[in-house]
Amino acid sequence: MSINGCIRCLSVILLCFLLIRCAPEKAQNLEYSSVLESLVNQEDTDGDKKITIDDKGPKKFEFIDKNGESHNIEGTYYLSNLLQELAIVAKDDTISIERITEAPSARISRLIKTRFWDNLTRSIDKNGLEKVLEDTKSDTDTLRLYIPFDDKDAIRYFQSLTKEYKKLKVVILPKKITPEYVKTLNSKPGILNLAHTKQDENYQGIPFVVPGGRFNEMYGWDSYFESVGLLIDDREDLAMAMADNFAYQIKHYGKILNANRSYYLTRTQPPFFSSLLVEIYQENPQVSKDWLASNLKMVIKEYETVWMKNGVRLTNTGLNRFYGEGIGMPPETEEGHFDFILKEFAAKHKLDLDTFKNMYQKGEIIDEELSQYFIHDRSMRESGHDTSNRLDDICADLNTVGLNSLLYKYEIDIAYLIKNVFEDSFEIDDKQYTSQLWLKQAEKRKGLMNTLMWNEEKGSFYDYNFSAQNQTQIESATNYYPLWVGICTQDQANRLVDNLFENLVQKGGIASTTDISNTASVDAPQRQWDYPNGWAPHQMLIWRGLHNYGFASQNQELVYRWLWMITKNAVNYNGTIPEKYDVVQCTHKVYAEYGNVGTEFDYITPSGFGWMNASYQLGMSFLNNELKEKLNKLTDPDEIFNKRNQ
Known part of the structure; x- marks a missing residue:
């Protein structure tokens, strides 16, 4: 043998x-x-x-x-x-x-609802501690849990567990968390505590859903898209728990984190908290008014203190940018990830690569140009698009279409909740808010976006470089967020949809970008958020945008293409539901940085991948019965619709 x-x-x-x-x-x-x-x-x-x-x-x-x-x-x-x-x-x-x-679609959807969500659920308490603190991203035996200085209940509770869990080390964070402090944690990574309840000395962590695979932390924008699937699958309890964990992070860490891990303390993620609250309320208008009020206060606090702080994420254009604060190289990257750029700086300083990296990380070499590169890099990671040539070495200089669309939605969502839930008057610390205040801010943002980002000649929105004072004119799925949030006129929407199908629609759905590969360096990584890859959040937002503007047939086509690709791969590969796909070759065998989470399992996938699961459930809620039948037969989309680029 x-x-x-x-x-x-x-x-x-x-x-x-x-x-x-x-x-x-x-x-x-x-x-x-x-x-x-x-x-x-x-x-x-x-x-x-x-x-x-x-x-x-x-x-x-x-x-x-x-x-x-x-x-x-x-x-x-x-x-x-x-x-x-x-x-x-x-x-x-x-x-x-x-x-x-x-039938394949029925099996995938059933497993998501009955198996995957539960397997992706975690809690930071005694019951969930061992799983959450399994730190495959750390090479030490110490399992660190970082707790905010003012969360006294959590401090007492977890310190009492250190006798039972010998590897557990409880670390109390300082009142003021600075980039300098966060850098000191790079060699001592750990999980950040999340929300909890406490009744009669019974401490329970409020549950959260992780993306999947190697992740045991709650990720920012993943959590919103997962919650879309949770609400479809009658798991309002978990969607509300996600909101509570968002609120905890804003209260104790000052922002919704990239993820609740120590080295993400200086970074947030794309803002979706208002969307989550609105969808929970629309799913159940009888949801507790007190619960909505406490979370809406945190939405407004995040908007005012994270996004609208002058000179950080608010720029002199009146529009916003991503800005990931921090010092040095992001510690979560794979070994060698930055070598293609560091080689240039090592040569500049007449050092070999390893010596230069070591000295730079210790602060023994200061290079302003390289420090600026890492500001852009951390900002790109804060955008959730980690990484993309669209944002590499430029992100902090961009008012992006995606971010400003999301903040426009914050403004109209806050107005909607104040008007419909709180009788058009909402008070925070003696300050009164009305719906008109927020609608006025939304109109101001819409005007600025149309002035700086809309390109009449091309019929598209583009990211605006406020340093260079020009549009980037890169075709990206994020250019179509205005369809979802409702910024467009019908004429703009018509032109956007034409551009979408011309530039980004592939056989398996919507590509993240057109081909913007970095050909300047053979060592540059294959960016996972670029062509030919497609991602669930882009599909989901664009589907809803098409639906909002009445593009029914186009929406059916894009939903079918995406679900067909997922279903075909699951049928051919033992039920695999991965993190991302190559939408040109229609395969989960993606050769890019960080691999493809969700493809490694034995016998049966335990959990799929969070927002991919959600996209399947949302897609099935859109797809008509005729196309569902074709989906189960795996009918090639090019036999049903106009053939796309191969």
Whole structure:
């Protein structure tokens, strides 16, 4: 037997042992362990603990169930479903033939609703501590939990747990958190505490949903898109919990963080808190008025103190930018990520690369040009688009269409909630707010965006470089956020949609950008937020924008293209639901920085990927029945719609 064959056999034996250990009380299930072993030996020819189109088995398997009935399973999709059901049989009484033969879209949607959301849910308390503090991004045995100086309940609670959890180290943050302080934490990374409840000495962390895979922290804009899926799947409880965690971060850390990890303390993310509140209210108008009031206060605080602070994220144009504060290289990047740029500076200082990096990180070399590069880089990461050639070495100089669209929506959302929930009067610290105040601010922003960002000749919005005083004129999915937030006239919307289909729509959906690859350096990373990749948040916002402006047929096409690509990959690759896709080749096999989270699992994906799950549920809510039937048959979108660029 080959080495690979031995490894496969050992893997099967180990899985069978775990199944027996996990469910000894269900001895009647143990007969399926031999079925699993036979299936894997026959069909998993590449030994990756999945059955995919890359395997070379006969793609035909017969087994006998507990009732003595024989079943013949044929084809990659059905065999991988059988593998998945066998992997979870210890928790079920029987193998369900109906689930093995389930229509692909129904199976994906069901697993998202009943399995994936729960598997992605975390809480920072005793029950959730071990999972949350599993720090695959740290090479030390110490598990650090950073707690705000004024969260006395959390400090007492977690300090009491240090006797039980010897690796747990509780660190109390200072009252004032500066970039200089945050830099000192780079060698001592850890998780930042989140919201909680406390009743009768019973401390419970308020749950949150993580993106997936290696992540055990709550990410900023991911959380909004995940909440869209949660609300569709009747998980209002988790969507409200996400809002509470947003509010905690604003109260204690001054902003909604890039993620609740120590090295993100100086960075926020694209603002979606107002959208989350409005959608929770619209889903349930009977939601507690007190709850809405407490969270709306935090939305307004974030708007005023994070986004509208002169000289930081508010610029002299009256529009906003991303501005990630911090010092030195962002510590979360992969080893060697910046080598393509650092080589130039090492040569400038007549040093070898490693010596230069070491001295720069220690502050022994000060280079203003390089420091400015990292200001742009951290700002790009704050934008959520980490990374893109659209923003590299320029981000902090841009009033972006995306950010200013989102802040316009903050203004109209706040006005909507004040008018509809609080009878057009909302008070914070003796200051009165009315809907008209916020609508006036929104109109001002719309005017500035039309003046500086709208290009009449091209019929599109573009990011505005306030330093150079010109538009960047790069085609990006974020240029179409005005459709979602309602800034456009109908004529502008018509022209935007024409441009969208001309420039960004590919066979598998909307690409993040046109091809803006950096050809200046062969060492430059393949930016994951650029062509040919497509991402769930862009699809979701543009779908809703098309819906808002009455582009029904165009919306159906774009939803179908995206869902077809997800479904096709899941059918061919053992249910894989990853972080991102190449929408040109229509594959999850993406060769870019950071890989593709959600593709590594054994037998059955436990959780998919957060906003990808949400995009599937939202897409299914849009798609008409005729196209749903075609989706389950995996009908090529180019057979239904006009053929896109290949």
